[in-house]
Amino acid sequence: WANPKNPLYVAYHDEEWGVPCHDDGRLFEMLILEGFQAGLSWECVLNKRAAFREAFDNFDVHKVMKYDENKLSELAANAKIIRNRLKINASIVNARAFAEIQKECGSFDRYIWGFTDGKGIGEPCDQRTTSPLSDAISTDLKKRGMKFVGSTVIYSYLQAIGVIDGHLDGCWKYRRL
Helix, strand or coil: CCCCHHHHHHHHHHHCCCCCCCCHHHHHHHHHHHHHHCCCHHHHHHHHHHHHHHHHHCHHHHCCCCHHHHHHHHCCCCCCCCCHHHHHHHHHHHHHHHHHHHHHCCCHHHHHHHHCCCEEEECCCCCCCCCHHHHHHHHHHCCCCCCCCCCCHHHHHHHHCCEEECCCCCCCCCCCC
């Protein structure tokens, strides 16, 4: 599914997608980027990731959660990122909820991987766009106040962070957990 003509996309597939991630900083970054992807292609977001990192203080959750109206306006004017004010505002709201989850669970890693008892799930990416797992996590995150975390976004997120290994049978990274 990765565009073979885009080196960023190939590197993302080969080095990141589906690799189990346990770093809260990266888990936050991917959650925010997946929210920005809603209604767009992942390639579009990926091509802007370096600009997102710069604009969002390298996705430092403690900085993002303190963004004010001035910062929101600055981000909405930044032509290098996706300038959807609803998604930008959601990233701030989600940073606050993410930090609360960290406080409650000790880490976001412990929270997100707790849904599968720390184990990955093997499931080819062509089978579905949601699952009972993404439904449950989406529902819980929404109860905690997060935005742009529908079941399809969360399913994609779970694949990105390796909770769900969606590599297809013919892919060199294919492994069934």
